[in-house]
Amino acid sequence: MNDIGIFFAIVGGMLSFFSPCVFPLLPAYITHLTGGKIENSQMKVNRTTLYLRSIGFIIGFSIIFIALGASASFLGNLLMNYRDLIMQLAGILIIVFGLQMAGLLNFKFLMKETRIQTEHKPKNVFSSVLLGMAFATGWSPCVGLALSSILLLASSSDTLTQGIILLGAYSLGMAVPFFIISIVISYSLKTMKKINKYLSKLALINGVIMIIMGFFVLSGQMQKISAWLSVFSLFEL
Template sequence: MGETFAEIARGGPLLLALSLAALAGLVSFLSPCILPLAPGYLSYVTGLAGSDLDAADGDTVRRNGRVLAGTLLFVAGFTLVFTLTAILMASVGRYLFVYQRPVEIGVGLLIVLFGLAFLGLVPGMQREIRVRRLPEAGLIGAPVFGAVFALSWTPCVGPTLGAVMGMATISGQTDRALALAVAYCLGLGLPFVVFGLAFRRLLGVFTVIRRNSRWVTRVGGVMLILVGVALVTGAWSSFIIWFQATIGSGEMGI
């Protein structure tokens, strides 16, 4: 029962950690900073106008091929930046291993701050910081645009990404940090791909989600705060022990 959250992050069930990271990415996509802009992102990375994305006729195969290529290149761009950042944070975590508990508490407090920011309760963190020089729209510029997206700060991506990077720092393991970053990117990136390929069919669904986006931010903010509190207090250890005993973690650790 004395197992700390840092030990859980370092050697606990990988499936649970990956699920949380992917969920954080999905929450970011469904947030009011990203979802309403999804059609614009799609047009930019594919070079297709909104009317072309929404067209029911024409060369569907060619259009879908362009959408698939553009969205995958865009996702690859921000995945590269996020994974390199996670690897760097894991390296920092290894050097700070002797200060394990203070680092754990510090990261937990930071994640609580991110959760409050996600709820809109930290005004200074509601500003957007974006790189203004953008590449040319289309497939060639799509991966560069993805990297630009990753290097920018939006109040709906920064906090969730910060939580995942905090988990990467605590783990101190390059392979685990890499897996967490990739899971986050899949949670954030796959909806872009699916939305692009099924634009007409999913437009109504995403419209409904956009109308209720406040609930997405509320749930996401509460989730981040709970993770942060668990880091500070170590209260998650009992749950992890139950999880390991019930489901087993022998095949889920790195």
């Protein structure tokens, strides 16, 4: 499952970051994280502080995501005798999440907000890590759908290590655009406005990717694809 699963996890993380209920809030996240402010469509922030605290924030949410991946994989291994059933249920749920993400379904309970709010601004890198952990435990429903899909994939993985790798890949998918866009918007917020125009299309793409992954898991094709990729890599060597 590693090769194709990691691909889905990274792409899922990237598209989660660009979801309509996360990306538009990025300036608020950054100003809260760094203590900066927005004036005349420009963010006033110390860039060294921005770099260090963004990294701390990324480490924070990565810790939570990876821990969730390990937990999901551990639970899946405990239920090893029901692996086929778990994979079928996981595939069905991932498809449902994908349809919801693409806007083809509208289950309100899947869109329930559990985002943690805090008025205490970080004073150092360590507090930025804690803030990242706090946000990860209850981030917006758009991230919840993609994250749940990857967790379901982790629960059907063969080993604990695979679950950790999958959620590490998901975290990486979110971390890279988060860090890059944070730096870009510190110079100008115009980039935010340009990207905002495409958020609905990105949500649709994210939904379609989750649906495809769901069908792969449901049909058992995920393992077959990974096996073929492994064989192909051996021929390359």
